[in-house]
Amino acid sequence: MNPNMKRLRRSMMFLNCQKPSLIKDPYVYAPDSIMLDLEDAVAEREKDAARYSLYHALQEIDYRGVERVVRINGLDTDLWKEDIRCSIAGGCDAVRIPKTETAKDVQLVEEAVLKAEKEFHVEPGRTLIMAALESARGVMNAFEICCASSRLFGIALSGGDYTKDLQTTISGTGVELMGARQHMIIAARAAGVQCFDTVFTDLNNMDGFRKDVETIHAMGFDGKSIINPRQIPIVHEIFTPKQKEIIFAEKVVREIDSKRAQGIGVFTVDGKMIDIAFYDGAKRILALARASGVYKGEL
Amino acid sequence: MDILKTAIAGTVESSDCLVTVEPGSGTIELDLDSSVMRQFGRQIRKVIFETLGRLDVSNVKITVVDKGALDCTIKARVECAVYRANEMKDNLPWGDVIV
Incomplete structure (x- = not known):
């Protein structure tokens, strides 16, 4: 491609x-x-x-x-x-x-x-x-x-x-x-x-x-x-994603990766219910933030 | 390439130039007026002659009124006027003599 x-x-x-x-x-x-x-x-x-x-x-x-x-x-x-x-x-x-x-x-x-x-x-x-x-x-x-x-x-x-x-x-x-x-x-x-x-x-x-x-x-x-x-x-x-969105997206990606390894499917991040359905959206926010020059993290 | 008739390209707006080509009398006769003649007159003249050379135009009266055009704009306007003088619009030699 x-x-x-x-x-x-x-x-x-x-x-x-x-x-x-x-x-x-x-x-x-x-x-x-x-x-x-x-x-x-x-x-x-x-x-x-x-x-x-x-x-x-x-x-x-x-x-x-x-x-x-x-x-x-x-x-x-x-x-x-x-x-x-x-x-x-x-x-x-x-x-x-x-x-x-x-x-x-x-x-x-x-x-x-x-x-x-x-x-x-x-x-x-x-x-x-x-x-x-x-x-x-x-x-x-x-x-x-x-x-x-x-x-x-x-x-x-x-x-x-x-x-x-x-x-x-x-x-x-x-x-x-x-x-x-x-x-x-x-x-x-x-x-x-x-x-x-x-x-x-x-x-x-x-x-x-x-x-x-x-x-x-x-x-x-x-x-x-x-x-x-x-x-x-x-x-x-x-x-361009706001800092608050970027921080939350990072937490979501990290938590899903970690919980998946433990066999846990549903959990909360900052009081919000999160499951695998949130993963792609969070990754997309981080990718957009990176492309926009406001995110330098490794995720 | 021959100049078959009078043709004009460009404008006298800022950053542009107005180019007129007419059938010549055996040579290249250039009449150049530029708002930046002192600093860039020699360079503008060079671009015009090089462009005419690539297009194989050696018999033309060309008038250029420059209003601070970049080299790429001067080339574009000279080429446009020359091809208009030949009524050529399609299958142009991009990347060959237009370069």
Whole structure:
């Protein structure tokens, strides 16, 4: 398995490839991933220009460990295949497919990625894929999309187009996204891949943004698409395990390991009933804490 | 590569440059204006000539208005203008002469 399949992706920041000032140094804001956009943010007549900028940025700018995902143009355009050639030649880490509706969409991109990897002498399998679901049909097919490719590390909700397809609008309350969010996180977990939430576009409503992030964190999402560096610290704060959680998770892991050796299945830690069902969750908190740089322990 | 028609790429926004290529009169004729000419004029000129060399362009009038673009942006804008002048958009030589 590609070692980056499960990497930390709390914040995935969109950047318009048409704008050199945006793509030259986003690492200073320390997002976990950047999504270099060739699609919606780029004007139709500048699609070619964005590719040259993308290629040279990927080749020459040291993004200091930040994952570099490229959002290609939709499969309903004549642009996406050249987008993939350019991205793979540049050495991107992953390709984001917009408007994904079926497993076949993912497989088409997978074939083009493999072809480009061979053409540009990139190790086959190095480039990962994520799929954005932007329609009712895409959300309904979430599970088959999640299972469509061994390169697919996750799915992301794209709320703008999705609500348009539902014939509603973004309200700011999240009520119109509830069904899709719940369905997608269940599908992603069933398939063993990650799940990412849509952008929050009202930059003047940071309280609303915080509530939105708290909601999706509680639902089990792995991270959120973001559009502005100001959103990064809030996402990281909410998605990074707190010291109290880390200490409790350590106790749970140690106690389960110890009690298992003694043949004891159920016991209490800090007054809470604990059994083997808590083990994976505690390990996951420690792994997330370690990846977030707040845990150096040995568990 | 020949410059078949006038083509433009880029902007005059900060960190960008505006590149115009036109059919030349037998040589490379460069008109460069940069906001950082004193510090980086020589380097910008070098990047432009190297990029044109890789693309095998030797007959062009090229005008560059630079607003503090990185080398990678200058390359990208020159390549874009040259390929636009040839109306080439697909199967580009990434990693070959675009490098």
